Amino acid sequence: xxxxxxxxxxxxxxxxxxxxxxxxxxxxxxxxxxxxxxxxxxxxxxxxxxxxxxxxxxxxxxxxxxxxxxxxxxxxxxxxxxxxxxxxxxxxxxxxxxxxxxxxxxxxxxxxxxxxxxxxxxxxxxxxxxxxxxxxxxxxxxxxxxxxxxxxxxxxxxxxxxxxxxxxxxxxxxxxxxxxxxxxxxxxxxxxxxxxxxxxxxxxxxxxxxxxxxxxx
Amino acid sequence: xxxxxxxxxxxxxxxxxxxxxxxxxxxxxxxxxxxxxxxxxxxxxxxxxxxxxxxxxxxxxxxxxxxxxxxxxxxxxxxxxxxxxxxxxxxxxxxxxxxxxxxxxxxxxxxxxxxxxxxxxxxxxxxxxxxxxxxxxxxxxxxxxxxxxxxxxxxxxxxxxxxxxxxxxxxxxxxxxxxxxxxxxxxxxxxxxxxxxxxxxxxxxxxxxxxxxxxxx
DNA sequence: TGCGTAACTCGACACCATGTTGACTCGTTC
DNA sequence: GAACGAGTCAACATGGTGTCGAGTTACGCA
Numbered sequence: 001x002x003x004x005x006x007x008x009x010x011x012x013x014x015x016x017x018x019x020x021x022x023x024x025x026x027x028x029x030x031x032x033x034x035x036x037x038x039x040x041x042x043x044x045x046x047x048x049x050x051x052x053x054x055x056x057x058x059x060x061x062x063x064x065x066x067x068x069x070x071x072x073x074x075x076x077x078x079x080x081x082x083x084x085x086x087x088x089x090x091x092x093x094x095x096x097x098x099x100x101x102x103x104x105x106x107x108x109x110x111x112x113x114x115x116x117x118x119x120x121x122x123x124x125x126x127x128x129x130x131x132x133x134x135x136x137x138x139x140x141x142x143x144x145x146x147x148x149x150x151x152x153x154x155x156x157x158x159x160x161x162x163x164x165x166x167x168x169x170x171x172x173x174x175x176x177x178x179x180x181x182x183x184x185x186x187x188x189x190x191x192x193x194x195x196x197x198x199x200x201x202x203x204x205x206x207x208x209x210x211x212x213x214x215x216x217x
Numbered sequence: 218x219x220x221x222x223x224x225x226x227x228x229x230x231x232x233x234x235x236x237x238x239x240x241x242x243x244x245x246x247x248x249x250x251x252x253x254x255x256x257x258x259x260x261x262x263x264x265x266x267x268x269x270x271x272x273x274x275x276x277x278x279x280x281x282x283x284x285x286x287x288x289x290x291x292x293x294x295x296x297x298x299x300x301x302x303x304x305x306x307x308x309x310x311x312x313x314x315x316x317x318x319x320x321x322x323x324x325x326x327x328x329x330x331x332x333x334x335x336x337x338x339x340x341x342x343x344x345x346x347x348x349x350x351x352x353x354x355x356x357x358x359x360x361x362x363x364x365x366x367x368x369x370x371x372x373x374x375x376x377x378x379x380x381x382x383x384x385x386x387x388x389x390x391x392x393x394x395x396x397x398x399x400x401x402x403x404x405x406x407x408x409x410x411x412x413x414x415x416x417x418x419x420x421x422x423x424x425x426x427x428x429x430x431x432x433x434x
Numbered sequence: 435t436g437c438g439t440a441a442c443t444c445g446a447c448a449c450c451a452t453g454t455t456g457a458c459t460c461g462t463t464c
Numbered sequence: 465g466a467a468c469g470a471g472t473c474a475a476c477a478t479g480g481t482g483t484c485g486a487g488t489t490a491c492g493c494a
Contacts, residue, residue, distance in 0.1 A: 025471090043346050046451065057473050062453065128342040129260050138407035145408045164425075169418045172408050176401060177394035177422075184393060190355040191362045191389050201386045205394075208381075209422045212429025242442090263480065274444050279482065 026064050028054035033071045037118040042072070042125045069130045075119055076133070080140055083112045091147050098160060099207060101151075106202050109144070109178055117186050124183055141179070145171045152210055161211050174206055243281050245271035250288045255335040259289070259342045286347045292336055293350070297357055300329045308364050315377060316424060318368075323419050326361070326395055334403050341400055358396070362388045369427055378428050391423055 032053030036045050047068050051061040065071050086108045095101025113120045126133040148171035155161035164170070181202060184192035193201050249270030253262050264285050268278040282288050303325045312318025330337045343350040365388035372378035381387070398419060401409035410418050 041346075047453085048451080056471095058452090059454080059474080060472055063471065067453085125345040128345060129258075134406055142408050165418055165421045169410050169414060170422070172401075172410050173394055173398050173418050173422050175408075176397040177390055180393040180397035181390050184389075189351055191359050191392075193386050193389050197386060201382055201390050204382045205387070205390050205422070205426045208425045208429040212425040264482085265480080273442095275481090276445080276483080277443050280442065284482085 025054055025056060025060075028056075029061065029064055029071060030075060033075060034118065037122050042068075042122040069126060069133065072119075072122060072126055073132060073136065076123060076136055079112070079116050079119060079123075080136065082115075083109075083140055084143065086112055087144065087147060091151065098155065098211070099203075102206050102210070103199070103203050105148070105151075106178065106199055106206065110182060110199050110202075113182055113186070120183070121187055141175065144175050148175060155210065170209060174209060177205065178202055242271055242273060242277075246273075246278065246281055246288060247292060250292060251335065254339050259285075259339040286343060286350065289336075289339060289343055290349055290353065293340060293353055296329070296333050296336060296340075297353065299332075300326075300357055301360065303329055304361065304364060308368065315372065315428070316420075319423050319427070320416070320420050322365070322368075323395065323423065324416055327399060327416050327419075330399055330403070337400070338404055358392065361392050365392060372427065387426060391426060394422065395419055 029050055032050050033045070036049060036053060045068070047061055048058050050068065050071065051058045054061070065074070087105075090105045090108045093104075095104065123133065123137065127137050128134075145168065149167040152161065152167040152170060156163060156167070181193060181198060184190055185195050185198045246267055249267050250262070253266060253270065262285070264278055265275050267285065267288065268275045271278070282291070304322075307322045307325045310321075312321065340350065340354065344354050345351075362385065366384040369378065369384040369387060373380060373384070398410060398415060401407055402412050402415045
């Protein structure tokens with residue numbers, strides 16, 4: 001957050017700038033949004049709340065962002081980058097065992113969203129009303145699905161996993177499960193799995209779905 | 218929508234009533250809501266739209282319902298009743314095989330929501346903003362989870378399924394998967410499983426999760 | 435037949451949130 | 465010191481929600 005305090009525009013050392021710089025204000029808006037989201041729901045936060053929180057008037061807010069959703073999108077970009085990077089890390093490093101590999105993938109997914117709990121919940125809320133948010137979510141989701149499908153195919157190719165459902169369909173179903181279960185766990189409303197067990201439960205289902213051949217029951 | 222046209226309140230055959238009855242209007246609002254929801258999203262439908270669609274003014278709408286969400290809740294009550302009844306039917310009838318039993322349960326779940334596609338999607342949207350909708354959803358979800366958990370325990374008791382994850386956690390995870398996967402399939406945005414395959418895919422995951430013991434991988 | 439009441443209806447209002455406009459300030463640059 | 469661009473906000477336009485109070489209509493009952 002770099003806090004101007006003396007090194008702002010051109011003014012020599014020690015001169016306190018009359019106004020905070022534009023960057024500071026933009027960051028202040030983002031910080032306010034993240035703070036307010038950890039306290040109340042996206043829907044109950046108005047543009048005015050964000051502006052006041054950042055010490056500016058509502059019209060000035062629109063100088064920096066085109067809407068409330070644009071702020072959210074901006075915040076989410078960071079999380080997406082983080083998610084992608086942790087995904088690359090997981091699928092890039094060879095696993096010591098299959099269980100360990102999948103466990104790492106699920107844990108990475110879990111940790112990414114846990115670190116940004118409030119944002120994750122707001123994301124889910126905005127997804128239903130905003131097409132851009134929806135698209136951004138889809139892109140993240142799609143990358144996870146592709147990586148998982150590729151990993152499943154690899155396990156089948158080396159003979160470790162049996163053939164069965166199309167790998168992509170399986171990956172979609174399991175990743176969807178992760179998303180929904182983690183959301184319920186984070187918000188705590190409705191039936192949910194306690195946070196301490198959630199990775200184990202998900203892992204259990206993944207392993208049996210990928211490796212457990214079930215012939216005739 | 219039934220259209221009064223002569224058989225309304227008390228007035229003898231053929232007398233055209235000056236006003237449609239209150240019940241007619243209430244039903245007209247519900248029908249309008251269902252129709253509009255099949256065309257556009259909940260968020261883009263205003264109370265005024267509902268009122269006009271039902272041939273009344275906006276203030277009059279408030280005579281019948283306290284808000285837009287109240288209309289949705291009213292619509293959902295029917296679906297809940299339907300879901301409960303199909304659930305009772307599924308778990309009430311003995312299955313010819315384990316596969317067939319689970320298949321029937323998943324199909325029932327699928328069919329219930331497929332029949333009310335537009336409502337299901339609106340439900341998901343309202344759930345994030347309205348506590349009552351959230352509570353109603355939780356109650357439906359909870360009943361499914363309990364039934365499934367009981368069924369899993371029964372299969373374990375008779376030796377057909379191995380021990381493993383706690384039955385309830387497993388039921389929560391799998392039911393969550395169903396919900397999220399079906400939602401994606403119905404809306405078609407984001408990675409999803411084609412509607413023709415979705416029951417098979419879900420069933421595959423359920424069977425391996427319930428019956429497929431995976432020891433060390 | 436006429437009257438009271440309850441059901442019903444809606445114009446007008448108060449309120450709140452969003453997003454835009456246009457005039458203003460203030461540093462920076464030439 | 466004029467011109468410029470970044471930043472700022474009062475005031476406005478718009479569109480949605482929910483309420484109030486003054487009506488109208490149907491109907492049971494004296």
